[in-house]
Amino acid sequence: MPGRAPCLAPFACYAALLCGALAIASVTAAVPAVAADLKMGPVRTQRFAAAYQLTCGPLQLAVSRFADQYGARRVLLVALAAFAAASLLATAATTAAVLIAARLVQGAGGAALSPVSLALLLTLRRRTENEPEAVAGWVSTTAAASCLGPVLGGLLTSLLDWRAVFGALALLATASAGCALHALGEPGPPTTSPRHPVDIAGITLCTAAAVTALITLTTPTVTASAPAQASTGLLTATLIGLLVFRTRRGPQGALDAGLLRQVATRRALLVLPALFCANSAFTFLTYFSLTRAYGLSPLSAALVALPAAAPAVFTARLAAKRTGEDRDGSRLMRTGLLCIAAGMLISGCGHRHPTPLWLLSGACALVGCGLGLANGSAMTVVSRSRSRASHGTAQAVATATMSAMLGGAAGPAVAGAALALVGHPPRPCGASACDVLGTPLGTQPALLLLGLLTAASAFALTGRRHERRRQR
Numbered sequence: 355m356p357g358r359a360p361c362l363a364p365f366a367c368y369a370a371l372l373c374g375a376l377a378i379a380s381v382t383a384a385v386p387a388v389a390a391d392l393k394m395g396p397v398r399t400q401r402f403a404a405a406y407q408l409t410c411g412p413l414q415l416a417v418s419r420f421a422d423q424y425g426a427r428r429v430l431l432v433a434l435a436a437f438a439a440a441s442l443l444a445t446a447a448t449t450a451a452v453l454i455a456a457r458l459v460q461g462a463g464g465a466a467l468s469p470v471s472l473a474l475l476l477t478l479r480r481r482t483e484n485e486p487e488a489v490a491g492w493v494s495t496t497a498a499a500s501c502l503g504p505v506l507g508g509l510l511t512s513l514l515d516w517r518a519v520f521g522a523l524a525l526l527a528t529a530s531a532g533c534a535l536h537a538l539g540e541p542g543p544p545t546t547s548p549r550h551p552v553d554i555a556g557i558t559l560c561t562a563a564a565v566t567a568l569i570t571l572t573t574p575t576v577t578a579s580a581p582a583q584a585s586t587g588l589l590t591a592t593l594i595g596l597l598v599f600r601t602r603r604g605p606q607g608a609l610d611a612g613l614l615r616q617v618a619t620r621r622a623l624l625v626l627p628a629l630f631c632a633n634s635a636f637t638f639l640t641y642f643s644l645t646r647a648y649g650l651s652p653l654s655a656a657l658v659a660l661p662a663a664a665p666a667v668f669t670a671r672l673a674a675k676r677t678g679e680d681r682d683g684s685r686l687m688r689t690g691l692l693c694i695a696a697g698m699l700i701s702g703c704g705h706r707h708p709t710p711l712w713l714l715s716g717a718c719a720l721v722g723c724g725l726g727l728a729n730g731s732a733m734t735v736v737s738r739s740r741s742r743a744s745h746g747t748a749q750a751v752a753t754a755t756m757s758a759m760l761g762g763a764a765g766p767a768v769a770g771a772a773l774a775l776v777g778h779p780p781r782p783c784g785a786s787a788c789d790v791l792g793t794p795l796g797t798q799p800a801l802l803l804l805g806l807l808t809a810a811s812a813f814a815l816t817g818r819r820h821e822r823r824r825q826r
Contacts, residue, residue, distance in 0.1 A: 366537040367471040369530040374467035379503020384516040386645040404763035409461035411759035412560040414752040434531040436463030441524035469752040508656030563593035622732035627761030632808040634765020662718035669726030683731035690728025691812035697721035698805030702798040772800035
């Protein structure tokens, strides 16, 4: 564990986590500029925005096995190297296909950063019996990255170019690898516990389900063919069913089967994808609306949307600590989802006129509060259920973050599907002045629709029915 500089060991874990979090947050502000520069159509834009989470989520399921067999330090260093190399490839990309491929590889490298960093932090804190503080710091670091990431991405895009965002990520990953190499010691002697093979079939099922779900959601953008959408939707449901069946039957599968058996952790696993899907869809629509409809620069758009992430730094710590006090977190998760729903409804109440910027900024603050409350509570519930075994913690956190990232990957596609349902499908981006996601009149009804769906999911996933079942 601690190496030549033990005082820097927690900092190395936080720096690695920061790389993965900024890979999502900082690129968000650059998505409109990337779409305009590389002449991306709406489908490619949505897939570029989802590419990182699409590979990062499912591959996290194998991280706990690799960390158990080869050591968390080695896995972390290899992941940071792959992340840095993919970031450099994205910096040099000249076509949409190359950039999407670079994001996929970047997501593969970033798969280890979140679960391994938390497992290492819990191991360090376990010596002082202060594990809730480790979870709170981990969640707060992610929230801080969500706060600073869009501002950093907007600043670099406005002053230099969107490629500078990926260059900064490569530098940060290189520095984090150097810190981990110096602060984290060599792994201890091999354990005598039996080693379980990586569940390749389970990971493949999870990836295939995520890909088909993304295709299903982007189908309304390309064509109005109901049979095509129904067939891909049926295939997605079948793959998800097979994955759940395999997880329940095989205790050493890719997903943590214990999380599915407990009511509280199962609720958290359902809340996380709904939470991050709603947040990602809101962010996707907001940045395109600010840069296209309002004509703001990437930095100005990031500053207007800054309240969407800033409150999450404080509400995440509050939720993590309150959930750690023998609570199941259902009320905090429901409150968080309802805050996001309220933010969507407020941002969509323009009455055929663009929503005032001050009102839109207030809506972003509500979304940020909701993100911190629900995410901090859900992750605390999951990590607490496996806090006594580092391997169990890594697998549980990987399962939870996989659910969250697949929800985030679905967000842009859900936003495009909502625009298609309200009658304002995205238009191809040819000239620089085109509106990739349609007019503001289409964005506002889409946000209203998404807000209502998010509110319904809040009561469906964390309603009183689940509380009565828990009491029985």
